[in-house]
Amino acid sequence: MKKFFLLLIIVFGICNVVYATETSGEENDIDNNVESYEEDYDLGLYDDSVSSEFEYLYLKGTVEEVGEVFEEKNDYYTFSYQDVKVHIKDQGYNTTKIIRHSLSFYTGIEEMSKPLKKGDKVIVHTTISPDGKIQDTAISERDNTNYLLIILIIYSLAIVIIGGKKGVKALISLMITVLAIFYIILPKLIEGANPLVITTIVSVAITIIVLFIIAGFNKKAFAAILGTTGGILIAGIFAVIFGNLMDLSGISEEAGTLSQQVIYGTEEMVKYDFKGLLYAGIIIGALGACMDVSMSIASALHELKEENNEISVKRMLSAGMNIGKDMMGTMTNTLILAYIGCSMVLVMLLMVTGDNFRHVINSEMLLEEILSAIAGSFGLVTTIPFTTLVTSLLMGKR
Numbered sequence: 001m002k003k004f005f006l007l008l009i010i011v012f013g014i015c016n017v018v019y020a021t022e023t024s025g026e027e028n029d030i031d032n033n034v035e036s037y038e039e040d041y042d043l044g045l046y047d048d049s050v051s052s053e054f055e056y057l058y059l060k061g062t063v064e065e066v067g068e069v070f071e072e073k074n075d076y077y078t079f080s081y082q083d084v085k086v087h088i089k090d091q092g093y094n095t096t097k098i099i100r101h102s103l104s105f106y107t108g109i110e111e112m113s114k115p116l117k118k119g120d121k122v123i124v125h126t127t128i129s130p131d132g133k134i135q136d137t138a139i140s141e142r143d144n145t146n147y148l149l150i151i152l153i154i155y156s157l158a159i160v161i162i163g164g165k166k167g168v169k170a171l172i173s174l175m176i177t178v179l180a181i182f183y184i185i186l187p188k189l190i191e192g193a194n195p196l197v198i199t200t201i202v203s204v205a206i207t208i209i210v211l212f213i214i215a216g217f218n219k220k221a222f223a224a225i226l227g228t229t230g231g232i233l234i235a236g237i238f239a240v241i242f243g244n245l246m247d248l249s250g251i252s253e254e255a256g257t258l259s260q261q262v263i264y265g266t267e268e269m270v271k272y273d274f275k276g277l278l279y280a281g282i283i284i285g286a287l288g289a290c291m292d293v294s295m296s297i298a299s300a301l302h303e304l305k306e307e308n309n310e311i312s313v314k315r316m317l318s319a320g321m322n323i324g325k326d327m328m329g330t331m332t333n334t335l336i337l338a339y340i341g342c343s344m345v346l347v348m349l350l351m352v353t354g355d356n357f358r359h360v361i362n363s364e365m366l367l368e369e370i371l372s373a374i375a376g377s378f379g380l381v382t383t384i385p386f387t388t389l390v391t392s393l394l395m396g397k398r
Contacts, residue, residue: 053130054127054128054129054130054135055127055128056125056126056127056128057091057125057126057128058123058124058125058126058140059088059090059091059093059123059124059126060088060089060090060121060122060123060124060143061086061087061088061089061090061097061121061122061123061124061139061143062086062087062089062119062120062121062122063084063085063086063116063117063118063119063120063121063122064085064086064087064096064118065084065085065118066082066083066084066085066115066116066117066118067082067083067084068082069081069082069103069115070082077104078104079102079104080102080103080104081100081101081102081103081104082100082101082103082115082116083098083099083100083101084098084099084101084116084139085097085098086098086099086122086124086137086139088124088126088134088137093126093134095134097124097134097137099124099137099138099139101116101138101139103115116139116142120142121142121143121144121145121146122139122140122141122142122143123139123140123141123142123143124137124138124139124140125137125138125139125140156171159171166214169213169214170214172213173209173210173213173214176206176209176210176213177206177210180202180205180206181202181284184198184202185198185199185202185280185284189272189277189280192271192272194273194276195273195276195277195279195280196236196240196276196279196280196283198280199279199280199283199284200232200233200236200283203232203283203284203287204229204232206287207225207228207229207232207287207291208225210291211224211225211228211291211294211295212225214295215295215298215299219302219391219394219395220298220299220302220391221298222390222394223294223298223301223387223390223391223394223395224291224294224295224297224298224299224387224391225294226386226387226390227290227293227294227297227298227383227384227386227387227388227390227391228287228290228291228294228295228383228387230382230383230386230387231286231290231293231294231379231380231382231383231386232283232286232287232290232379233379234378234379234382235282235283235286235290235375235376235378235379235380235382236279236282236283236375236379238374238375238378238379239278239279239282239283239371239372239375240279242371242375243275243278243279243371246367246371248275248278248364248367248368248371249274249275249364250273250274250275250276250277250278250279250368251274251364278368278371278372281372282371282372282375282376285335285339285372285376286335286375286376286379286380289331289334289335289376289379289380290379290380290383292331293324293327293331293380293383293384293387294383294386294387296323296327297320297323297324297327297384297387297388297391298387298391300319300320300323301316301319301320301323301388301391301392301395302391302395304316304319305395305396311395311396312396313392313393313396314396315396316388316391316392316395316396317388317389317392317396320384320387320388320389320391320392321384321385321388324384324385324387324388325384327384328380328381328384331380332377332380332381335373335376335377335380336373336374336377339369339372339373339376340373342369343366343369
């Protein structure tokens, strides 16, 4: 309990520091002197005639002064803008620019992003001329890197303070998982490797390393590894069978964006297996839940073995399945709710179109989400008997 309150105090202190930093620069806005920077003024529009020799960089900047929000209308829409003075200091560039920042965007309905204020960190999309000078600028995104670091720090502190030594092991295993995904799986997929093969191999490797770190080199970890491997393989097989039966292409909105930005943006054409990428995502999505269930069952049966060294295989099988059944209700809900939460906006958009239920439910984007949720949950459910059987055979007395 003391650790919990200590964590709350630390989180509260960090949040107060962040809030004080953010609000310190709200008072000073730019006045009516935007015209004095007219020579640096840029609408941030892209010129199709720009030579391929030009380089495009995303540079970090800080908002020094801001102007009032104003509107410009055309025949159909009203756009909101804000002139901002941004100091760019990144990758050897150190300069100040006045940028007209568009606050409006349209997704069927008009939306408006929050106006910038003094002190805000931003990412500036820049066009660099062949002589190394910044020619065009446009604010791409707010720079939330500091907030991401704060989130990671708070999360890491929570794991270490509450979990102690086991928390440290969990943090190390999480880092290994993230590194494996971003430095092995994703680069290989970008190169055009077979998604199912590379994802399955790396997922099994992650399972082995993570569970051995958490539980040590023992029968409990070995049983959990086999149980997890069986679960994710079943999830993958389930997804492949029904994905092929439903003739899913795997080409969702994200896949279309990938096609435009990566496939056609490279010198060599890379043909991606989007259906395979869909299946690979299902395996990765199920991996964590399967590891959770398998380790919980293996640990529980290990404790039973410690309490009763003479416990039989049959008794362990019965106990493991009872434990697994209790976990099944909550863990399947967890996985399904996670997928529903991620796709809630998609479901809403499909429903507000006024189409009938059969049309909505057969939309490929929604079918992919449903398949992902059910295949992952199916893999989780099958992890229970796999882990129970292996653990009982390894630890039970025949």
